[in-house]
Amino acid sequence: MSIISIRQVSFRYPKQDAPALSNVSLDIFPGELLALIGGDRAGKTTLCHMLNGLIPNLIRGELAGEIIIDGKPSSSYPQGGISRIVGLSLQDPESQLFTATVEEEVAFGPENLSIPPEEIDRRVTWALEVMGIENLRKKSPSALSGGQKQRLAIASVLSMLPKVIVLDEPLGMLDPRGRRDLIEILSRLAKEKGISVVISESRIDEFIEICDRVAIMHNGSLISSGSPSDAIASSDTLKTYGIEPPRLQILSELMISENLISQKQSFLGERRANEVLKSLIDREKGGVV
Amino acid sequence: MNPPPIADLTDVSFTYEDGTRALDGVSLRIKSGERIGLIGENGAGKSTLCKHLNGLFHPAKGKVLIDGEDVAKSKASHLARTVGYLFQNPDHQIFKSTVYDEVAFGPKNIGLRDNEVADRVERYLELTGLSDLAKSPPLMLSFGLRRMVTIASVLSMEQRLIILDEPTAWLDYGQAVLAKEAIRGRLASGAAMILVTHDLQLVAEMADRVVIMSGGRVVADGDAKKILSDPDILMKYGLDPPPLTKLANELLSEEAASEIFAVADFINAVKKKKWKASK
Numbered sequence: 001m002s003i004i005s006i007r008q009v010s011f012r013y014p015k016q017d018a019p020a021l022s023n024v025s026l027d028i029f030p031g032e033l034l035a036l037i038g039g040d041r042a043g044k045t046t047l048c049h050m051l052n053g054l055i056p057n058l059i060r061g062e063l064a065g066e067i068i069i070d071g072k073p074s075s076s077y078p079q080g081g082i083s084r085i086v087g088l089s090l091q092d093p094e095s096q097l098f099t100a101t102v103e104e105e106v107a108f109g110p111e112n113l114s115i116p117p118e119e120i121d122r123r124v125t126w127a128l129e130v131m132g133i134e135n136l137r138k139k140s141p142s143a144l145s146g147g148q149k150q151r152l153a154i155a156s157v158l159s160m161l162p163k164v165i166v167l168d169e170p171l172g173m174l175d176p177r178g179r180r181d182l183i184e185i186l187s188r189l190a191k192e193k194g195i196s197v198v199i200s201e202s203r204i205d206e207f208i209e210i211c212d213r214v215a216i217m218h219n220g221s222l223i224s225s226g227s228p229s230d231a232i233a234s235s236d237t238l239k240t241y242g243i244e245p246p247r248l249q250i251l252s253e254l255m256i257s258e259n260l261i262s263q264k265q266s267f268l269g270e271r272r273a274n275e276v277l278k279s280l281i282d283r284e285k286g287g288v289v
Numbered sequence: 290m291n292p293p294p295i296a297d298l299t300d301v302s303f304t305y306e307d308g309t310r311a312l313d314g315v316s317l318r319i320k321s322g323e324r325i326g327l328i329g330e331n332g333a334g335k336s337t338l339c340k341h342l343n344g345l346f347h348p349a350k351g352k353v354l355i356d357g358e359d360v361a362k363s364k365a366s367h368l369a370r371t372v373g374y375l376f377q378n379p380d381h382q383i384f385k386s387t388v389y390d391e392v393a394f395g396p397k398n399i400g401l402r403d404n405e406v407a408d409r410v411e412r413y414l415e416l417t418g419l420s421d422l423a424k425s426p427p428l429m430l431s432f433g434l435r436r437m438v439t440i441a442s443v444l445s446m447e448q449r450l451i452i453l454d455e456p457t458a459w460l461d462y463g464q465a466v467l468a469k470e471a472i473r474g475r476l477a478s479g480a481a482m483i484l485v486t487h488d489l490q491l492v493a494e495m496a497d498r499v500v501i502m503s504g505g506r507v508v509a510d511g512d513a514k515k516i517l518s519d520p521d522i523l524m525k526y527g528l529d530p531p532p533l534t535k536l537a538n539e540l541l542s543e544e545a546a547s548e549i550f551a552v553a554d555f556i557n558a559v560k561k562k563k564w565k566a567s568k
């Protein structure tokens with residue numbers, strides 16, 4: 001059973017000629033890690049806003065189709081009702097930070113879920129620690145660096161431990177270690193707690209190996225949705241969709257075209273690249289001896 | 290006599306109102322035409338440093354010279370002729386009601402004649418793929434396009450030092466390709482660059498010198514290829530090397546690994562079997 005079901009949804013913003021989404025159908029299942037990739041204006045943000053009810057409950061427009069969240073149409077929830085199920089961090093973190101201190105920002109969500117204070121404290125500390133900003137607890141969110149703001153925006157979604165975590169382009173301003181740590185924690189939350197995670201991005205280099213499923217969007221349509229290796233089979237196709245192909249995929253494609261490895265050995269991410277190349281090395285060294 | 294460095298910081302320290310010491314004795318000399326990749330963890334002080342070079346901030350201690358002149362004594366309008374600054378968040382920078390006016394503002398402000406302004410705007414809109422959007426209100430555009438507008442605005446001033454604070458964040462693949470081409474055009478004309486980014490691959494493509502900041506200090510400064518192929522120093526400052534670098538370091542000889550910056554380099558090393566010696 002899916003936790004969110006988007007059925008044949010189209011959406012047009014007021015005063016716009018073209019729809020932002022056209023006939024999109026997508027199910028999100030418990031505990032899965034879904035990458036939603038596409039170029040600028042593909043419709044990723046619009047879809048993310050649907051997943052937590054911002055559209056249509058706050059952002060208006062012409063909507064067709066059904067958005068079912070945890071068994072009920074998203075429009076039937078009272079204001080704020082969806083936030084205990086779906087947490088969303090916005091693409092521009094600045095537009096979601098509004099409290100006086102970092103710790104209040106992270107406590108805000110859980111407080112509204114009427115969670116006991118000790119549990120809130122625990123969650124706030126945990127979320128600040130996993131996002132590496134516990135030393136900034138007492139600081140004003142407006143006095144953070146760009147990347148620190150992004151970390152805070154994500155921490156305030158994590159602290160709610162919702163059933164679904166949706167992150168709209170979370171990696172852009174994070175430093176490399178921050179990206180790795182975030183991806184690790186998301187992967188753990190999905191596996192250990194059955195939380196569904198949706199990450200929207202226009203590149204997938206860093207998290208291709210932990211995704212269960214990759215959905216590609218282009219011009220408001222869902223082009224495909226499938227296993228990572230199927231979804232992003234060709235780097236040229238990715239480029240036409242405005243998606244930066246993983247560098248190791250380019251390496252793999254070149255090695256195949258130069259007959260250094262076989263089609264069957266193609267790789268996308270680090271782990272598999274390592275395996276394939278090590279077997280190549282072993283074979284060559286074995287051949288020499 | 291040598292021309293003065295385009296930027297010269299001596300022992301610069303800066304503390305924000307809430308007591309955060311964001312820069313702590315930073316010294317950095319940037320020669321004309323030099324291409325610097327400025328990297329470091331979130332909160333390292335990169336943006337704060339950049340804001341000292343265009344006169345937005347003045348150092349509490351130490352000195353910042355641009356083209357030999359003390360920034361504390363120069364007018365912002367004067368500095369703007371030499372230094373261009375792309376803000377980390379495009380929305381901090383956009384304030385005109387059309388894309389055209391937004392890009393025209395800088396060239397007008399540095400006193401170019403009307404026809405020159407028009408030339409510049411057309412050229413940089415074209416380079417950034419925005420020609421068809423000239424009449425659009427920039428704040429109504431998508432994230433990526435807003436970023437492209439600010440890139441056009443900065444480059445159109447054709448200053449001798451461009452500071453780009455995470456220029457490719459929020460750009461998609463096609464936009465990043467255009468942006469890089471446009472930036473390369475300025476570099477080819479001899480502009481110096483400070484490129485702040487977390488994309489170490491981008492640094493490898495664009496920079497010849499790398500400066501690493503951590504905790505408000507410059508902790509490493511040297512040849513880009515040397516630093517970027519040294520996983521130890523990158524890891525030490527929270528900068529995990531990109532997958533290609535990691536793969537090279539695990540599988541190739543030390544010497545070969547230090548020369549892998551692009552996929553083509555890796556292919557060549559594989560063809561020449563420059564494997565790491567087995568233990």
Ligand SMILES: Nc1ncnc2c1ncn2[C@@H]1O[C@H](COP(=O)(O)OP(=O)(O)O)[C@@H](O)[C@H]1O
Nearest residue numbers: 013016020039040041042043044045046047431
């Ligand atoms: N608030 C808005 N008003 C009008 N049009 C919008 C708005 N937000 C997005 N759009 C348009 O909807 C389309 C999809 O945009 P978006 O969902 O932001 O894509 P992405 O996040 O993939 O860049 C684009 O054409 C964009 O210009």
Ligand SMILES: Nc1ncnc2c1ncn2[C@@H]1O[C@H](COP(=O)(O)OP(=O)(O)O)[C@@H](O)[C@H]1O
Nearest residue numbers: 143144145305309311331332333334335336337
């Ligand atoms: N307006 C501000 N007020 C107080 N502290 C700030 C402000 N802006 C940034 N800081 C702090 O200064 C340090 C350096 O920030 P910044 O230069 O933006 O880092 P970077 O650009 O390297 O991520 C960080 O610890 C950050 O929290």
Ligand SMILES: [Mg+2]
Nearest residue numbers: 044045091432
């Ligand atoms: Mg978006």
Ligand SMILES: [Mg+2]
Nearest residue numbers: 145146336377
């Ligand atoms: Mg910054």
